[in-house]
Amino acid sequence: MPRFKCIVSYDGSGFSGYQVQPNKRTVQCELERVLTDIHKGKKTRVTASGRTDAGVHAVGQVIHFDTDYQIPGEKWPVVLNQKLPNEIVVRHAAQVPETFHARFSVTGKEYRYVIDRGEVPTPFRRHYAVHHPLTLDLDLIREAAQQLIGEHDFTSFSSARTEVLDRVRTIERFDIIERGSEWIFIVKGNGFLYNMVRIMVGTLLDVGYGKFKPSDIRALLEAKDRTLAGKTAPAHGLYLWEVEYSDARRK
Amino acid sequence: MPRFKCIVSYDGSGFSGYQVQPNKRTVQCELERVLTDIHKGKKTRVTASGRTDAGVHAVGQVIHFDTDYQIPGEKWPVVLNQKLPNEIVVRHAAQVPETFHARFSVTGKEYRYVIDRGEVPTPFRRHYAVHHPLTLDLDLIREAAQQLIGEHDFTSFSSARTEVLDRVRTIERFDIIERGSEWIFIVKGNGFLYNMVRIMVGTLLDVGYGKFKPSDIRALLEAKDRTLAGKTAPAHGLYLWEVEYSDARRK
Numbered sequence: 001m002p003r004f005k006c007i008v009s010y011d012g013s014g015f016s017g018y019q020v021q022p023n024k025r026t027v028q029c030e031l032e033r034v035l036t037d038i039h040k041g042k043k044t045r046v047t048a049s050g051r052t053d054a055g056v057h058a059v060g061q062v063i064h065f066d067t068d069y070q071i072p073g074e075k076w077p078v079v080l081n082q083k084l085p086n087e088i089v090v091r092h093a094a095q096v097p098e099t100f101h102a103r104f105s106v107t108g109k110e111y112r113y114v115i116d117r118g119e120v121p122t123p124f125r126r127h128y129a130v131h132h133p134l135t136l137d138l139d140l141i142r143e144a145a146q147q148l149i150g151e152h153d154f155t156s157f158s159s160a161r162t163e164v165l166d167r168v169r170t171i172e173r174f175d176i177i178e179r180g181s182e183w184i185f186i187v188k189g190n191g192f193l194y195n196m197v198r199i200m201v202g203t204l205l206d207v208g209y210g211k212f213k214p215s216d217i218r219a220l221l222e223a224k225d226r227t228l229a230g231k232t233a234p235a236h237g238l239y240l241w242e243v244e245y246s247d248a249r250r251k
Numbered sequence: 252m253p254r255f256k257c258i259v260s261y262d263g264s265g266f267s268g269y270q271v272q273p274n275k276r277t278v279q280c281e282l283e284r285v286l287t288d289i290h291k292g293k294k295t296r297v298t299a300s301g302r303t304d305a306g307v308h309a310v311g312q313v314i315h316f317d318t319d320y321q322i323p324g325e326k327w328p329v330v331l332n333q334k335l336p337n338e339i340v341v342r343h344a345a346q347v348p349e350t351f352h353a354r355f356s357v358t359g360k361e362y363r364y365v366i367d368r369g370e371v372p373t374p375f376r377r378h379y380a381v382h383h384p385l386t387l388d389l390d391l392i393r394e395a396a397q398q399l400i401g402e403h404d405f406t407s408f409s410s411a412r413t414e415v416l417d418r419v420r421t422i423e424r425f426d427i428i429e430r431g432s433e434w435i436f437i438v439k440g441n442g443f444l445y446n447m448v449r450i451m452v453g454t455l456l457d458v459g460y461g462k463f464k465p466s467d468i469r470a471l472l473e474a475k476d477r478t479l480a481g482k483t484a485p486a487h488g489l490y491l492w493e494v495e496y497s498d499a500r501r502k
Binding site: 009010011057077081086087088089090091119120121122123124126128 | 260261262308328332337338339340341342370371372373374375377379
């Protein structure tokens with residue numbers, strides 16, 4: 001059956017995360033409900049690059065599904081967006097080889113985390129950025145972020161509930177940019193453990209507040225102990241920004 | 252009694268507008284409920300620069316209230332924001348002379364209207380910008396906007412339900428700026444009639460789509476007939492951005 005790849009953007013505020021859960025409103029549920037509806041009741045499954053937690057947003061989540069329907073790739077966004085709730089938008093779709101897999105073919109991901117640095121919170125951003133009005137040392141945060149770059153065992157920076165055994169990941173970029181009254185943490189790597197971005201951001205904010213020093217990061221990594229790193233930053237500041245697939249793996 | 256002026260920002264999405272209405276959730280209701288609560292049940296009234304409709308946002312709404320409470324101006328935002336829903340944020344407060352009046356002392360207002368020009372709508376902006384993905388001629392829109400500048404009778408650009416008899420207003424600025432994938436209409440004047448900004452924007456969008464020419468604006472103004480101008484643009488793209496008070500009137 002022909003396989004289609006879609007880039008999907010969603011506002012995570014009203015969802016219990018991406019993945020299907022009984023009696024919960026999730027992004028995957030909505031996508032499968034609409035696709036099944038389009039296929040006249042024939043259950044159509046969707047596979048994503050990975051799940052996102054309740055409240056987490058996506059700008060560039062990637063999914064794939066298989067269909068016999070003779071709809072050209074570029075028409076799928078129109079067909080799907082018509083039936084999807086307006087919190088979910090299919091930005092792009094294209095037919096891909098059947099060897100493409102939204103999860104297994106991933107070669108890298110970029111996440112972004114947004115904090116609102118205004119003296120008072122911006123009401124329009126209350127679901128999209130986390131308010132941090134106090135003094136934060138951006139230079140120290142940047143210095144600490146650089147310590148996370150490279151190949152490390154990220155056990156200290158993943159949820160204690162992580163079931164994956166191999167916790168070695170490579171981070172290739174960790175920048176913090178200022179845009180208006182917001183700071184945007186940009187992190188790119190070959191893979192991320194459960195809660196890893198939120199724990200890294202929580203720890204970097206602790207560095208900014210003076211609770212840790214940039215030089216503590218190395219020791220935190222080496223300790224492989226979740227209890228030593230900072231708190232998990234709230235979900236609503238986090239965005240799955242982009243998912244990368246190498247041409248080699250796509251074939 | 253000492254009078255305090257506050258600059259208030261709010262997300263209009265969840266409110267039936269600014270003004271108190273029986274059995275409706277409004278911004279004024281919330282402000283008065285919180286102030287009355289702070290004053291241990293003594294009903295405390297709030298006066299705003301003007302009302303905003305359901306779904307309309309404010310970045311710089313101005314209100315005043317009178318109180319005997321010995322709280323310095325700069326502490327009021329903290330005290331109020333603690334009790335207000337997070338859709339309403341008091342950005343600034345200061346004591347003002349008792350001759351200051353949030354509505355009668357106004358000398359000018361700035362409104363902004365935001366449209367999302369992305370090919371597909373941005374889900375995070377669905378309550379904050381109106382999606383217009385099709386071709387719009389920005390040069391023609393700008394040319395038409397310039398025709399609205401100056402002193403005119405804006406009857407054609409105000410709701411048929413307008414009860415005010417003097418419909419002459421002066422617009423001093425009407426610019427359209429591009430920011431990322433959004434266009435922001437910026438309009439500043441000495442006063443605005445009911446629905447005036449939304450009807451002007453609706454008409455300018457009609458110019459952009461080719462339904463009107465920039466040179467039609469003058470005839471529309473002269474006709475003094477609401478039925479000839481464009482549709483009232485949706486509420487959720489509109490922001491009361493700033494309210495101006497001259498120093499002379501403030502005293």
